[in-house]
Amino acid sequence: MPSPNFALVLSFLLFSIGILGVLIRRNALIILMCVELMLNAANLNLIAFARHSGTVGGQAFALLVMGLAAAEVAIGLALVVALYRRKETVRVDEIDLLKG
């Protein structure tokens, strides 16, 4: 059985890049991309453990996450387009309608 450590480190890095991107970048498109990064980091993790344990449950779950990610991106992009049409911007720091 190959060690999953390498894959786990890669997954950790990817996830960290994703979460930093989400927290730091202001462009909604970049944020969406970073979310994708995070999801795929999780996928990598799942597959690594699946391979390590010799079961297929993790692989199946990864497939499910990919389908979910596709749906999420579709909705997210639609929201961004709608936002742009309304506000003429995709910068999330300029949108603070929920400010109390």
Add this chain to the structure above:
Amino acid sequence: MIHGPLHGSLLWLIAFLPVFGALINGATGRRARNTKLVDALALGSVGIAFALSLFYFIVLMRQPSEGRVIIQELWTWVDFGGAHVLDGLTHNTVSWAYRFDPLSGAMALLVTGVGFLIHLFSTGYMAEEREDGRYYRFMAYLNLFVFSMLNLVLGANLLMMFLGWEGVGLCSYLLIGFYFEKDFAATAGKKAFITNRIGDFGFLVGFFLLFQIYGSADFSTLMGMTREVLARPEITLFGLSHAPTWWFNLAGCCLFVGACGKSAQIPLYVWLPDAMAGPTPVSALIHAATMVTSGLYMIARLNFVYVNAPVALSVVLFVGALTALVAASMGLAQYDIKKVLAYSTVSQLGFMFMGMGAGAFTAGMFHVFTHAFFKAALFLGSGSVILACHHEQDMRNLGGLKDKLPWTFRSMLVATLAIAGIFPFSGFFSKDEILWKVFDGWYRHGELGGSQLALLAWIMGMVAAFMTAFYMTRLMIMTFWGEYRGHGHDPHGLRALALPDEHGHHESHHHEPHEVPWNMWVPVAILGGLALVAGFLNIPHSLHWIGSSRFSEWLSPLLFQVGAPEAHEAVPAMEYVLMVWATLVWAPGAMLLAWWIYGMDPSWSKARAFVARFPNLFRWVHNKYFVDEFYEASVIQPTLRVGEGLWVVDGKVVDGAVNGAAWLSLFWGRVSFWFDSKIVDGLVNLIAWLIEQLSWAFRRLQSGRVHQYAFVMFLGFLVFALWKFLV
């Protein structure tokens, strides 16, 4: 053999045919292009009703006298449930039922027969209205009247009679006010209706009393139970105990008030002369031949009440005699041809009531019939005259129409002789029979021990009969003899001052009056013929060698027998004396007097001299003793003033109370508003303010920045993960 009531399956049609005509004509007549259709419906329905009446009358004649009744119950009209009457609780229903018996059958024949002739006459008389689009309305009203009258006479109980009683009043109102755009017609209609309402109230009270006494409204039950009711020692109603006769007297008087209204007796007669504002066929149909006889019919129908109510009978006798006399005297000084006939009608109705009051119900009813014929003939004849002379009703502007309207003249002459009571015209048989019965009330077969009232009534009746012959002759002479005084031709200065020109074409037409079309003079001639021969239906017993008193025998099963039926006694010589006196001296004397005053002297100088000598007498009679003015001052004005007073009360007190209540509500509303806006809203705002103050910390959290939210979420996730990892 038992003779139960015969079944009359088509009986209802007699009454309902005219109402079908009325409904169809009333609903569609306005749009009917051709008024001939309206004619066909109106005449057809009444004509078939007449044929049906005739059929049932013949059926009735073929029965033995005790079986002569046909009853048809259509449906239960009113179900009183359990009603408290004398014997405790009984179940009472009043049906929509028709009863065809000798009395109602004869009346139905009269109503439909004379009604048909008058419908026919109307097709000619109302021809001018054909273009105006209201002809259908007239015909529909006439049909509705016939329906109501048939309900009145054919109704098998008092409620049905009352239905007809009200219906004829309504139709009379509608027809008098037919030219409602004219003020006097509308007023006359109202007067007739209101006066009748007063009488109707009396009728209702009498009806309720009878219902309380008998516990039934059905005529058969009423008549059958009378002996049983009379046998009671006393009857207690409304906490009062009196002998049955006392209650009969009360009910009889109340019902007679109704009869006074409908049949135009003193003091409620005032509407009838004014009712001449309606078209002349209406005057003939309603106000001479049929409706005004309903009071008489009611008394004849309820004879079992009246023969047991001596006081009520005396009231009927006296009021009848007084009306006959007073109305006849009013007729002496009228110039309007229809007014003369109107007062004559009132007076003749008085004669009929005299007959009823004397207990001679058949004589009274017989006069109803003969009067219907000759008075309808006179009215329709006067209608022909009026139409031929372009709506001229003032006799001073008529005259000399004898040759111009020969058929009308002949018919009216016969009718005049009949009303004057000349042998052998019908009036002689009916009127002299009444007068003899009244006289007999005092004379009592040779013993002068009867009531003094009967003698007084007889004297009044004789004077009234003299006046009747006089004013009718005066009317005939003024209208038909002498020279025609129309279109300005007036050698003796008799013309009345020019009246306001109502129709706009009096003077523009300078053509001679001429005979009216056939559909007008034929009915008059038929009625005149009937006036000539109808008397032979009821020859008094004293003249039994001429014929028998068929009419009396015909009605006798319906009369309540007080004692054992009297055998025909020897005829007192006095009856012959009076008869000869009346027909040879009294009536001809009056006619000759009228001829001497108005006929022999075309300038009427004797009449004018009389007026000049007694101006006040003439003024009083000509103005009908100022009775209308008296009513105006004593009843109408006070009523109006009371109304005005009530109006003031309404304006000040009732409206004041309402306005006060409104003001109070407004004030209370203001107080509520203040309380709501200051106290309630204040509390709410206070709470809102408090919450706002408390919420500042939470507001800081909600920055609206997505990154912050994401960061917090990430931190939360991290904490969760660490907690999971460490614990």
